[in-house]
Amino acid sequence: MTQAVIVSTARTGLAKAHRGSLNKTHGAEIGGHVIKAAVDRAGIAPDLLEDCVIGCGFPEGATGRNIARQCAIRAGLPVSVGGMTVNRFCASGLQAIATAAHAITSEGATAIIAGGVESISLTQPPPVDAKDDWIMAHKPEIYMPMIETADIVAQRYGISRAAQDAYALRSQTRIAAAQDAGLFADEIVAMETVMAQKNRETGEISDVETVLDKDECNRPGTxxxxxxxxxxxxxxxxxxxxGNASQLSDGAAALVLMDADTAAHEGIEPLGAFKGFAVAGCEPDEMxxxxxxxxxxxxKRHGLTVEDIDLWELNEAFASQxxxxxxxxxxxxxxCNVNxxxxxxxxxxxxTGARMTGHLLLEGRRRGAKLGVVTMCIGGGMGAAGLFEIF
Incomplete structure (x- = not known):
């Protein structure tokens, strides 16, 4: 049976939306940067790639017009490499990985680049907020802001404010410790950018050259x-x-997936293998x-239990959920979310789904883990989960 393996991963540092290092950088440049790095790290000839599958939560504006194809071109890949943008809101990056893996296992593709890109700075707020009249009359909760659904989850299931704040502190503490230990260094590829910076006293906006070589959103002193x-x-x-919700940010991540036999023939040691993917719906008001x-x-599909999984990456959209x-x-x-x-x-x-997958594989290696799961909630009332074997 054909197996899809992951042979490399690369990502930008995560930058603060509107105020961070990527606030003027087009999605094609952000995505192209990590794609090129992932291909270089894989050590494969770019023409071995068949497609470029990129997830995007808001595929519009600077991440519109099939941003996956733009990213592939911006990365300098041959024009023979295709491009497909996929959208499953917060799970778009994870969905891209699953889509690429399925093309390898079911269609015989040799190698595909997969990942995700988001520029909140250049796409939010959305230019048009169109709603369907029938949905508004029958299921308006599907349009609820995610922050409202997070409050509903807290209220409905008795998750206290104190518990949420304690969990937020846990997240900040673990990220800070991981940064101090250099645990993200093998993921992040430094990127030179020009950011727009506002003078707090005069209000004047100027362009500033900078290098994004680390995550800039967390607050170690929390x-x-x-x-x-x-x-x-x-x-x-x-x-x-x-403080107890994820903040808006910009960034991109990419992974190279290959047919296992081809990777072995090329002498490439995989980081891990894609084993499965599942989605499910739930009520939109508690997405x-x-x-x-x-x-x-x-x-269930793989005959496993929660206890069989060595490492979990559970997206923290909000502490309550x-x-x-x-x-x-x-x-x-x-x-769970050990870093x-x-x-x-x-x-x-x-x-995020692509970032979490890359981190799961690298951290799993450090810990000697064998199986890992990446899972996340999705706007509109859904969940997604991916299973990976760690080599």
Whole structure:
């Protein structure tokens, strides 16, 4: 049976949306940068690639016009390499990996680049907010802002503000420790950019040359006292604050997937293998709990239990939903987001699933893990989960 293996991964540092190093950089340049790095790291001839599958949460504006094809061209890949943009909101990067793997295992593709890109800085707020009249009359919750659904999850399932703040501190602490230990250095490829910087006193905006070579969203000095003092975004009787939710950010990640036999023939040692992917729907007004439906479906297909999984990457869109999913699924805390997650590092929607997959494989190697799962909630009421074998 044909097996799809992952032979390299590369990503940008995560930059603060609107205020960070990528706030003027077109999506094609961000994505092209990591694609080129991933191909270089794989050590394969670019013409071996058949397609470029890139996930994007908001494929419009500077990430529109089939951004995957643009990224492939920007990376200098041969024009013979195709390009396909996929959208499953926050799971777009993970969906791109699954799509690429399925092309290898089912269609006989030799090698495909997969990943995700997001430029919140250049696409938000969206230019048009069109809603379907029938959906508005019958299921308007599908259009709910995600922050509202996170508050609903907290209220409906009794997840306290204190628990959410404690979880946020956990994420910040783990990311800071991982940064200090250099655990992201083998993922990030430095990128020279020109950012727009606003003078706080004069309001003047100027262009500043900079190098993005690390994640810039987290706050290492975060304290529980500081988190507790933050006001809830939606009012005093709510839960989500700027401290216990993922912040808006820009970035891209790419991975090279290959047929296992081809990789062996080329003398390439894989990082791991794609084993499976599953999605599931849930009520849109509690979209954050999607993983509690997708994960069991994935594990059942492979005859596995939660206890069989050595390492988990559970996206932290909000502390309320991350806590609910972790505890409902029974994921041991010591195996879940061991180096922190999106609450601290940031969440470029379409990129995050690809980032988490690359990190799962590299961290899994360091820990001697064998099986890992990447899972996340999805706007509109869904969950997605991917299973990986770590080599």
């Amino acid at each position: 304290t529980l006292d500081g988190l507790e003092k933050l006001d809830p975004v939606r009012g005093p009787d709510q839960y989500v604050t700027a 954050g709990i999607g993983p509690v439906f997708a994960v069991p479906r994935l594990l 991350a806590l609910y999913c972790r505890d409902t699924l029974g994921i041991p805390d010591e195996r 922190g997650g999106s609450i601290s590092i940031g969440h470029p929607f379409g990129m």
